[in-house]
Amino acid sequence: MEKFMNSGLEESVIKLKEYLQSTYEYKKVLELKKQMEKSVAVNKLVQELKDTQKEYIRNEKDPELKKKLQNIEKKLNEIPIYHEYNKNLEKINDQLFVVKEELNEYFDKKINN
Numbered sequence: 001m002e003k004f005m006n007s008g009l010e011e012s013v014i015k016l017k018e019y020l021q022s023t024y025e026y027k028k029v030l031e032l033k034k035q036m037e038k039s040v041a042v043n044k045l046v047q048e049l050k051d052t053q054k055e056y057i058r059n060e061k062d063p064e065l066k067k068k069l070q071n072i073e074k075k076l077n078e079i080p081i082y083h084e085y086n087k088n089l090e091k092i093n094d095q096l097f098v099v100k101e102e103l104n105e106y107f108d109k110k111i112n113n
Contacts, residue, residue: 016099025091032085045076 020026036042049072056065076082 020092020095020099023092023095025088025095028088029085029092032081032088035081036085039079039081042076042079042082045072045079048072049076 036046049069052065052069052072056062056069059065077086
């Protein structure tokens, strides 16, 4: 019986994963990511952002580095493809959050009843 439940659970998780991967937002994120990988400007700014984030943490959140981070983020968000990528990624993350919360609630009820 336990093996069946594990198999059923695994099947449900696979179906959930397939559903999420079939959404417009997920497909759009993959498409935009491929396009951004070809953009020298986007890659340069993303790398600069990552490097500055590391420096910001190492330098105990220096206010000057925070301003630099904000400027880089502003530049990135002015690039339409990057902005659209983030918008769709946010929708995916929202969907994942809802699924996570529903699973937490489901298992909490099962465990505590």
